[in-house]
Amino acid sequence: MEMFFHVGGAEVILFRQWHTRDSAGIAASMIGIILLTIIYEGIKSYRELLFSRMHILQTVVHVIQLVIGYFLMLIFMTYNAWLCIAVALGAALGYWVFSWEKSSGNNIDCCL
Template sequence: MEMTFSFSDRLVLLFDCWSVHSPTGLALSVLVILLLSVLYEVVKMGKAKVLRRALLAVPPTFSQDTLLGPNEGDSGDGGGGDSEDSGGQEREAMQGRWFRYHVGQTLLHVVQVVVGYTLMLAVMSYNAWIFLGVVAGSALGYFVVYPLLCVGYGAVASHPIQ
């Protein structure tokens, strides 16, 4: 296997069964890799959106102590009435929301890692066309996805161009 970039239309990409022997096959392979690069950028944006929703769902006063529960030595107000029950229910609801967002971010992270390593291995085929497909897909994905991320944060409305 060559260890320098080449512009060949013959290569084996990722698996033995993904063998390219023609310019048409190479073009289709570059298109698939380009779409994987776009997917990588979409997943990155998805992780940021999920993080934003998680931060909005959990109020700023929601501390780590609230997530984990009160300390064993903390006796509270000693009343043991309805205020403790409603506080406990609220804490359980917050824990459930936080956990769902955490699971969502974890799954998106796994997808991002798998797609990222797949793209890295594709680039390691040392085919310049595949490399350019990864770069173009990343640029296209970022160009398309980034405005969607900014709109959610209100960056466009709060920072007008003067």
């Protein structure tokens, strides 16, 4: 089986029921994938902040983050260029939205 990037509109994404047939289906799927990736980045950025006292809840959220991450990897492995772009755009948007503190330097608690 050869694996290569392609730009077709017919694609099965993760589940047999998530099947696109044309460019409109790919576009709608791209929006869903971008949102899923933004959620993944949000969970990744804020998991420890939100649930640092409740270890069992933090564990559950970690598993959710892990499963979403594997779903995104499998979506990327369809080698559909549009879906790969959606994952990359979602990661960029999610990082931009949820990682302001990391990049601004405002979270430095040194020497207070």
